[in-house]
Amino acid sequence: MAVKKFISGNFYDETVLFPAVKKVRRAGYKIHDVFTPFPIHGLDKAMGLRDTSLHTAGFIYGITGTATAVGFIGWALAVDWQINFGGKPFFSLPAWVPIMFELTVLFASVGMVLTFCYLCQLAPFVKKDHFNLRSTDDTFVLALECSDKTNDQEAIGFLNSLGAKEVQVQYKETGWWLGRYDKDTMRFERKAETIH
Amino acid sequence: MTTIREKFIVPKRYNTIAYALMAIGVIAIIVLYIYTHSGGGDAAYKQRRDARFWASLLQNSVYFLLVTNAAMFFFCATTLAWAGFQMSFRRVTEAISSCVPIIGVIAGVVLLSICFSDNHTIYHWTDAEHVQHDEILSHKSGFLNKGFFAVWTVITIAGWSFLGWKMRKLSRSLDDNPLNLEGRKKYIWNNTVWAALFIVLFALTVMSSIPWLWLMSIDAHWYSTMYSWYTFASTFVAGIALIALFIVFLKNNDYLELVNQEHLHDLGKFMFAFSVFWGYLWFSQYMLIWYSNQPEETIYFITRIGNRVSRSPYQGLFWLMFCLNFLAPLLILMTRGSKRNYTTITFMSLIILFCHWLDFYQMVFPGPMKDPATGRTHVPMILADFGVAMGFVGLIMYVTGRTLSRYPLLAKNHPFIKESVIHHT
Numbered sequence: 001m002a003v004k005k006f007i008s009g010n011f012y013d014e015t016v017l018f019p020a021v022k023k024v025r026r027a028g029y030k031i032h033d034v035f036t037p038f039p040i041h042g043l044d045k046a047m048g049l050r051d052t053s054l055h056t057a058g059f060i061y062g063i064t065g066t067a068t069a070v071g072f073i074g075w076a077l078a079v080d081w082q083i084n085f086g087g088k089p090f091f092s093l094p095a096w097v098p099i100m101f102e103l104t105v106l107f108a109s110v111g112m113v114l115t116f117c118y119l120c121q122l123a124p125f126v127k128k129d130h131f132n133l134r135s136t137d138d139t140f141v142l143a144l145e146c147s148d149k150t151n152d153q154e155a156i157g158f159l160n161s162l163g164a165k166e167v168q169v170q171y172k173e174t175g176w177w178l179g180r181y182d183k184d185t186m187r188f189e190r191k192a193e194t195i196h
Numbered sequence: 197m198t199t200i201r202e203k204f205i206v207p208k209r210y211n212t213i214a215y216a217l218m219a220i221g222v223i224a225i226i227v228l229y230i231y232t233h234s235g236g237g238d239a240a241y242k243q244r245r246d247a248r249f250w251a252s253l254l255q256n257s258v259y260f261l262l263v264t265n266a267a268m269f270f271f272c273a274t275t276l277a278w279a280g281f282q283m284s285f286r287r288v289t290e291a292i293s294s295c296v297p298i299i300g301v302i303a304g305v306v307l308l309s310i311c312f313s314d315n316h317t318i319y320h321w322t323d324a325e326h327v328q329h330d331e332i333l334s335h336k337s338g339f340l341n342k343g344f345f346a347v348w349t350v351i352t353i354a355g356w357s358f359l360g361w362k363m364r365k366l367s368r369s370l371d372d373n374p375l376n377l378e379g380r381k382k383y384i385w386n387n388t389v390w391a392a393l394f395i396v397l398f399a400l401t402v403m404s405s406i407p408w409l410w411l412m413s414i415d416a417h418w419y420s421t422m423y424s425w426y427t428f429a430s431t432f433v434a435g436i437a438l439i440a441l442f443i444v445f446l447k448n449n450d451y452l453e454l455v456n457q458e459h460l461h462d463l464g465k466f467m468f469a470f471s472v473f474w475g476y477l478w479f480s481q482y483m484l485i486w487y488s489n490q491p492e493e494t495i496y497f498i499t500r501i502g503n504r505v506s507r508s509p510y511q512g513l514f515w516l517m518f519c520l521n522f523l524a525p526l527l528i529l530m531t532r533g534s535k536r537n538y539t540t541i542t543f544m545s546l547i548i549l550f551c552h553w554l555d556f557y558q559m560v561f562p563g564p565m566k567d568p569a570t571g572r573t574h575v576p577m578i579l580a581d582f583g584v585a586m587g588f589v590g591l592i593m594y595v596t597g598r599t600l601s602r603y604p605l606l607a608k609n610h611p612f613i614k615e616s617v618i619h620h621t
Contacts, residue, residue: 041620042620050530055532056471056529059530085425086489087489088489094479094482094483095483095487097479097483098483
């Protein structure tokens with residue numbers, strides 16, 4: 001968790017955003033993130049993000065669910081408390097398959113939802129800094145992470161030339177924080193320099 | 197965009213292989229006929245040998261008829277859904293479905309010959325004398341009788357052939373005839389109505405009555421309401437595998453420039469999803485029967501898997517086809533990468549096509565192979581049936597290749613074609 005320096009630009013159109021993302025990457029700037037009001041097809045590829053591992057986690061959760069079901073029912077019905085159901089064997093897998101299936105789905109779905117929330121740092125009362133509130137409404141916000149060697153004026157000029165509006169230098173918290181947006185207003189009043 | 201090769205030119209080697217496979221099929225049928233109709237034995241034994249020959253033709257012709265017809269079902273279902281992704285390879289599905297009239301005639305002849313022959317080993321409900329003394333079969337005779345079987349079989353095959361022909365004709369009518377906006381709207385509507393008609397016929401046949409008549413009536417005393425869905429899932433996933441195989445073949449020969457991994461990914465998803473659907477139906481049918489444990493129901497699985505007292509000779513085949521049809525696609529096609537990989541898709545398509553053929557094998561053969569004296573069944577020489585299958589594969593290759601070469605490979609004037617070109621999964 002640290003406050004870092006960013007340069008953010010606001011794009012009003014997807015068709016402007018896509019070439020801009022590609023050019024920013026080619027120019028060697030580090031893209032912190034692109035904030036959009038809705039999912040944009042192909043933006044992850046343009047930004048060079050790797051595929052998510054969420055589905056691998058889901059597979060592992062699912063297998064865990066199956067194993068839990070077999071393990072527990074098997075132990076209960078075949079080892080600990082054997083009951084004769086209509087002359088069926090104590091270890092009768094077909095009857096357990098529906099429960100194995102249900103637990104697989106349950107573990108996989110709940111596990112993936114929680115993992116997704118963890119990866120996105122979503123939880124009640126957990127808040128994150130915004131670069132521009134319009135990214136939750138109707139525009140696309142691109143944030144560059146600055147290093148010691150970044151020439152602010154050059155980067156700002158570059159973003160402006162790519163069609164960005166409201167280009168700003170901003171100091172923002174990269175991690176999450178606990179609090180309320182309406183009470184902790186100082187969070188929004190971090191140093192920002194607007195260049196027109 | 198690179199130039200589009202519109203016309204498929206059938207490679208010489210392709211047709212040579214197709215002819216060779218058809219020759220193998222014809223030889224296999226002749227050898228099987230001679231083998232099953234020579235040698236001594238009493239009349240009952242001779243009838244069982246004769247039934248073994250016809251069962252082979254029944255299994256192969258019905259399987260390949262339903263698989264090629266599944267291509268037309270895919271075509272009509274996507275048309276009804278106004279789907280766009282399949283437009284760039286729709287000519288492949290059309291070409292595969294053009295096998296339906298030819299294989300349909302073969303299957304129709306085989307089915308009617310079995311139905312009207314004096315040998316009642318395969319369909320023993322055709323034996324009027326026997327049905328009179330059999331309470332179960334006499335109750336079923338409203339459905340299981342020669343007249344209904346013959347009429348419904350003919351209507352079904354003619355209906356599939358006609359509606360398939362109509363759909364292909366509608367698709368080709370646009371090739372030299374670009375439409376304006378109004379014309380396009382009209383065309384989509386017209387196409388949708390004909391596709392809906394096909395789906396209705398499909399629902400009344402493959403999804404309900406036809407597998408009961410053609411396949412389930414082999415074990416005439418036994419019944420399962422899930423049987424038709426099971427058969428449908430089996431042939432649909434095999435049909436998708438066949439489409440994928442032809443697409444990979446054409447891609448390897450530098451055709452279908454507009455088809456890419458994105459389209460393959462969607463076909464892979466279909467193969468994955470319907471393999472799981474097939475497994476679900478297999479299990480649902482099995483578990484209900486296993487659970488209630490009624491002798492008249494369990495008989496179907498006792499002849500195929502066996503029980504504690506007697507092992508069935510079909511046991512190995514049964515579990516092999518279950519593992520390869522359900523577990524293999526489930527585990528191998530699960531990841532995104534494997535569905536976008538030409539090698540895995542080709543490999544899985546071959547596995548699926550072969551193992552659903554095995555599935556049909558264990559659906560057809562255990563009944564006719566049963567010895568009434570001992571009640572034991574046996575697995576016949578499967579290589580001969582495989583030879584017959586080769587013949588049908590050759591036929592499908594030849595007819596599909598011929599249809600592909602006669603019409604442009606790209607339905608370029610279809611209103612939805614752009615959706616397929618920019619398709620992205």
